[in-house]
Amino acid sequence: MPNVRRLARRIGEAKVITDLAQRVLYRYDAITSGEIPLVVVLAEDREDVVETMRFAHAEGLPVFVRGGASGLSGGAVPTAEGVVLATNRMTRLSIDPDRKLAVAGPGVVTAAVSEAARRYGLYYPPDPASYQMSTIGGNLAENAGGPQCFKKGVTGDYVLEVEVVSATGEVLRLGRASHDLAGLLIGSEGTLAVFTEAVLRLEPVPRYVRTLSATFPTVEDAAAAAFEAIRQGVVPAKLEFMDQGCLQAVEAAFGYGLDVEAGAMLLVDTDGDELEVVEEELEIVAEAFAAHRGRVKRAKSPQEAARLWQARRGISPALGRIRPLKLNEDIAVPRSKLVEVVHRIRDLGEAAGFPLVQFGHIGDGNLHPNILYGPEDDVGRVHELAHEIARVALSVGGVITGEHGVGLMKRAFMPEAVDPETLEAMLALKRRWDSAGLVNPGKLL
Ligand SMILES: Cc1cc2nc3c(=O)[nH]c(=O)nc-3n(C[C@H](O)[C@H](O)[C@H](O)COP(=O)(O)OP(=O)(O)OC[C@H]3O[C@@H](n4cnc5c(N)ncnc54)[C@H](O)[C@@H]3O)c2cc1C
Structure with missing residues (x-):
């Protein structure tokens, strides 16, 4: 029996959960569930993480790091009885406006970085749609993207330095210069080390943002319109696609007045510091969309724009009203x-x-096909369909995940998605960082 009491004495009783009713809650993330952990540690600082990693290593227990548990690939769920190390209480955050930096603990909720930076006219561009529940630790582990990433880039593009705790409890600070070891860990899905701090680059808030929506008779029209706008040199700050099923689901749930007869809808922001340029870009987009049978509506006020983006964020909750369960697929294709x-x-x-x-x-080219189902359905068939979808992506030269990660859900697809040499290189890296195989085992590889 592992000596949990000794760990509790070292870091504080209140941070160590052994009560079954509470431990059960840590089986889940946003998409799936795993084993009930033996113990849950609510880490509050780096030392708690160090002690926990040393404890797990000494006891030979697997460790599953967990942030906001908004993950959609089962990355944070336990695959065996072990330790869940929750970093969501590590919420220290400071802003250095002169250097345009944020120093964030892994438990800082993504949205909180921009909220804190905004008073200095700065913001943190990576914006997963889950930004009000995901944490910086989870974003680093998944290299999270979001609507703004077409123009602004993904999480890894904003990380200057990370602090991590290794499988055996050593603390390392890693930068991006020469050997980009921080980059190696970003996107490693919690399988190599635990993030305990990140130095993040901030950007000035663009002075102007303009928004438009357009509905199209068909998906072909919408896609052709989007690509035409890009071909003309516009890089929208956001460029989102919804098919007819999404429009119908959101409209039925929230009544935003969306056109449910349309085959597809595009939602666009242009932004920048020069009003003329921002409006000119929106005009080019509008013309390209109209040329492809788009019914274009410009948002006339920030409130109207906010309402459109609320409709976009309403997709996930709206789908829950059609069927109680969903598998949110995530592929990227040319x-x-x-x-x-x-x-x-x-x-x-x-x-x-x-x-x-x-x-x-x-x-x-990042697409989220969502399979909707219920408890009475055969989950095996749902997963087969997800696998088929991943194969479609691979067959056109795409990848099996754009931003949600491989985690538990897509681990079985890896041999089809990655060549044996690359897979072996990834395994060698895993062995180097985690020779005992105790850090998030059963995920990714
Ligand atoms: C409605 C909804 C919309 C979403 N939209 C997007 C989107 O637009 N873009 C996008 O990229 N994702 C999106 N996601 C997926 C999810 O929010 C992201 O993957 C996010 O980065 C996970 O953050 P988290 O803190 O919740 O991590 P968790 O779910 O807790 O964990 C995810 C992974 O990170 C690891 N991890 C967590 N903290 C640490 C740490 N401190 N150190 C090391 N590893 C750690 C875990 O072990 C796990 O492997 C969405 C999810 C939902 C529910």
């Missing part, structure tokens, strides 16, 4: 293949007999 992929996936959903809707960050 933009030129997007229409083909949307159609092939829609056909797969119809053949399998599951309602399936699709939305995504179309500028990046």
Whole structure:
């Protein structure tokens, strides 16, 4: 029996949960569940993480790091009886306006960085749609993206330095110069080390933002319109796609007045510091959309724009009203293949007999087909359909995950997605960082 009491004495009784009713809650993330952990540690600072990693290493227990548990690939769920190390109480955050930096603990909720920076006219661009619940630790582990990432880049593009605690409890500070070891850990899905702090780059808040929406008779029109705007040199701050199923679901749930007869909708922001340029870019987008049968509506006020983006964020909750469960797939494909992929996936959903809707960050070719199902459905068939969707992405030169990670859900797809040499290189790295195989085992590799 592991000596949990000794750990509790070292870091404080209140931070160590052994009560079954509470431990059960730590089986879950946003998409799936795993084993009930033996013990849950609510870390408050780096020393708690160090002690926990040393304890787990000495006892030979697996450790599953957990942030906001908003993950959609099962990354934080325990695959064996072990320790859940929750970093969501590590919420220290400071802003250095002169150097345009934020120093954030891993438990800082993503949205809080921009909230704190805004009073200095700064913000943190990576914006996963889950930004009000995900944490910086989870974002680093998944290299999270979001609607703004087409123009602004993903989490890793804003990280200057990280502090991590290794599998055996050593503390390392890693920067981005020469050997980019920080970059190696960003996106490693909690399988190599624990993030305990990050130095993040901030940007000035753009002075102007303009928003428009457009509905199209077909997905082909929407895709052609989006690519036409990009071809003309516009890089929208956001460029989001929703299919008809999404429009119908959001409208039925929240009544935003969306056109439910449309085949697809695009939602666009342009931004910058020169009003003329921002408006000119929006005009180019509007013309490109209109040329492809788009019914374009410019948001006339920030409130109207906010309402449109609320509709976009309403997709996930709205889908829960159609079927109680969903598997949120996440692939990225070359933009030129997007229409083909949307159609092939829609056909797969119809053949399998599951309602399936699709939305995504179309500028990046990042698509989220969501399979909707219920407790009475055969989960095995849902997972088979997810695997088929991943194969569609691979067949057109895409990848099996754009931003949610491989985690538990897509681990079985890895041999099809990655060549044996690359897989072996990844395994060698894992062995180097975690020779005992105790850090988030059963994920990714
Ligand atoms: C409605 C909704 C919308 C979403 N939209 C997006 C989106 O637009 N873009 C996007 O990229 N993702 C999106 N996601 C997925 C999810 O929010 C992201 O993957 C996010 O980065 C996870 O953060 P988290 O703090 O919740 O991490 P968790 O779910 O707790 O963990 C995720 C992974 O990170 C690891 N981890 C967590 N903290 C640490 C740490 N301190 N050190 C090392 N590893 C750690 C865990 O072990 C796990 O492998 C969405 C999810 C939901 C529910």
